[in-house]
Amino acid sequence: MFLLALGKAADIAAPEPQVGHWRNERARGDYLSSYRAVLSGIDAPTHTRDIPTDFGTARATIWQGPEGSGNPVLLVPGRASGAPMWAENLPSWIGTRTIVALDPVGDAGLSTQSTPFAGPEDQGRWISQAVHALDLGPVHVVGHSFGGATATEFALADPGQVTSLALLEPVMVARPMPPSIYFWAAIASLPTPQAWRDRAFAEIGGTTVQEVQTRTPMSEMISSASRAYSPALPLPRTLSDEQWGNLRMPLRLDIGANSSIAGGEGSISRINALIPTATTVLWPEATHSLPMDERDRIGAELTLFWEKSERSEGAPPDKGVD
Numbered sequence: 247m248f249l250l251a252l253g254k255a256a257d258i259a260a261p262e263p264q265v266g267h268w269r270n271e272r273a274r275g276d277y278l279s280s281y282r283a284v285l286s287g288i289d290a291p292t293h294t295r296d297i298p299t300d301f302g303t304a305r306a307t308i309w310q311g312p313e314g315s316g317n318p319v320l321l322v323p324g325r326a327s328g329a330p331m332w333a334e335n336l337p338s339w340i341g342t343r344t345i346v347a348l349d350p351v352g353d354a355g356l357s358t359q360s361t362p363f364a365g366p367e368d369q370g371r372w373i374s375q376a377v378h379a380l381d382l383g384p385v386h387v388v389g390h391s392f393g394g395a396t397a398t399e400f401a402l403a404d405p406g407q408v409t410s411l412a413l414l415e416p417v418m419v420a421r422p423m424p425p426s427i428y429f430w431a432a433i434a435s436l437p438t439p440q441a442w443r444d445r446a447f448a449e450i451g452g453t454t455v456q457e458v459q460t461r462t463p464m465s466e467m468i469s470s471a472s473r474a475y476s477p478a479l480p481l482p483r484t485l486s487d488e489q490w491g492n493l494r495m496p497l498r499l500d501i502g503a504n505s506s507i508a509g510g511e512g513s514i515s516r517i518n519a520l521i522p523t524a525t526t527v528l529w530p531e532a533t534h535s536l537p538m539d540e541r542d543r544i545g546a547e548l549t550l551f552w553e554k555s556e557r558s559e560g561a562p563p564d565k566g567v568d
Contacts, residue, residue, distance in 0.1 A: 265359040266352040266478040273474025280467030284330035289340050297379045299372040304348060305356035306380060311343035316556055317409045318344035318382045324391030326471035328355030334538050338545025352479045354471035366480045369396045370403030377407050386552045390414040390537050395482030401493055410496040410555035412548055415536045418482040420516050421509030434472050490520045496555040498525040502532035
């Protein structure tokens with residue numbers, strides 16, 4: 247907690263803009279090289295769009311689906327990753343329906359921020375503007391980690407645009423994050439020795455230092471982003487019972503049983519009590535990196551969830567993992 251406060255004090259002392267920005271061009275170049283390398287391992291997108299919003303320009307990477315293939319899917323990634331975060335999941339979905347992966351405004355990626363966010367509600371507003379500009383119609387929304395919080399803000403801001411909402415280890419929206427995560431997040435974002443940062447990424451991701459130190463384009467991309475990008479994002483909020491009750495679309499909550507930072511079983515219990523029709527799944531072997539840990543099964547389960555949501559919105563779905 248001391249290091250987090252130190253980082254905040256440095257932000258206050260330095261006359262830096264209150265928008266997300268790159269600290270240096272070399273690391274930005276490293277990030278972009280890794281970004282492209284990760285996406286090169288899957289089918290090329292049909293096209294990309296840079297969409298003006300009130301808060302900056304949002305980059306959307308789009309894989310067009312067949313005609314009549316159901317509502318599009320909107321993917322909202324966790325921190326410091328952008329659209330490539332979904333590289334291990336996309337093969338399950340590309341070609342089945344239109345998939346749109348966003349780079350968040352205010353975070354590392356190919357989006358740019360021009361106006362500060364006043365609060366977490368603004369996260370929902372820029373996504374709403376992007377979805378309307380893309381003329382997608384109602385979409386299935388999937389968010390992971392901080393992206394789960396952002397996806398929830400979109401669902402609150404523009405529920406008519408959301409066919410279903412799937413939250414994979416969403417931080418803070420159901421229960422506050424463990425205090426230790428603030429400490430490790432500070433270690434990861436400050437200019438600390440690489441060994442410290444590797445330990446921090448392992449603690450946050452629920453993995454081992456050895457796995458973190460196995461360099462891949464994805465790990466290099468996230469490492470470059472954490473070194474070179476200063477995000478300007480509001481802290482996600484924990485929703486009230488009333489706010490959860492306002493989410494009337496089909497809802498799915500997936501939690502990793504190991505090293506969850508999304509509230510673990512407590513989050514599942516809360517959502518079950520508030521929204522009995524929600525699908526809630528505790529994955530016994532998964533960590534906070536749930537989309538990657540369970541990429542094959544989560545791909546199939548979400549596909550089924552989207553199909554059910556389109557057939558009978560609001561019908562009580564099955565719970566649990568077989």
